[in-house]
Amino acid sequence: MIVYIESIFIQELALQQEQHETCDRIIQYCEERQIKLVFPSFCIAETLDTLGRRKQERTTFLRELERDLTQLKRSIDYQETIDAITNIKYVLSRSIENDLPRLENTIDRIARTAETIPFDIGLFTGSSLYRELFNKPQDRIIYHCVLKHLDQVPQETEKCFITRDKDFDDPDLKDNLEKMNCRLFFDFNDSLKYIESRIR
Secondary structure (H helix, E strand, C coil): CEEECCHHHHHHHHCCCCCHHHHHHHHHHHHCCCCEEEEECHHHHHHHHHHHHHHHHHHHHHHHHHHHHHHHCCCHHHHHHHHHHHHHHHHHHHHHHHHHHHHHHHHHHHHHHCEEECCCHHHHHHHHHHHHHCCCHHHHHHHHHHHHHHCCCCCCCCEEEECCCHHHCCHHHHHHHHCCCEEEECCHHHHHHHHHHHHC
16 A cells, blocks of 8 residues: 655654654554555655744744843833743744754654655646646645656555645545545544555
8 A cells, every 4th residue: 555645744743743643653554564655755845944944933033032022021010921931932942943853853764664756857847737726836746746656556556645735625636646546635543544444
């Protein structure tokens, strides 16, 4: 069985968001060679870029917050509020320090067992076929990469594509995948149930 994942799956696992344990179990099935995990190599750059921009935004926010707090500390009226904000500063600072190394470790773990779909200029230009169906060019690139890989896989092989990105929630996109015997899931927990029902 082939399971396609994309950038949101990687972020969910790396940043330990609400369904990260489910994502971890799916990775374990790949490590145990019960499923084959496939993702476009483009997702690595996209995920790193997303986190890099988030780090920059938080760093800028913290710098501005620190400047404003310096002013507020002069007033006794705001001391309790400043203590609460200091906790927020701590959380944001930790996220800046920890998120990127965690993401890099997650990418390394996935890449060791999964197959990556190489990205080239042909995949980029080919993705323009789906320009009208997606709000973001990144999503149409990922979709096109998955379709091109599906072209090389026997029809009878069971496959599924997991994403939480609602840009993929389009009847035509879903129909294209189903014609290739590939189910589309928008919930990691639902996808895990399906995977386990097929491999047991």
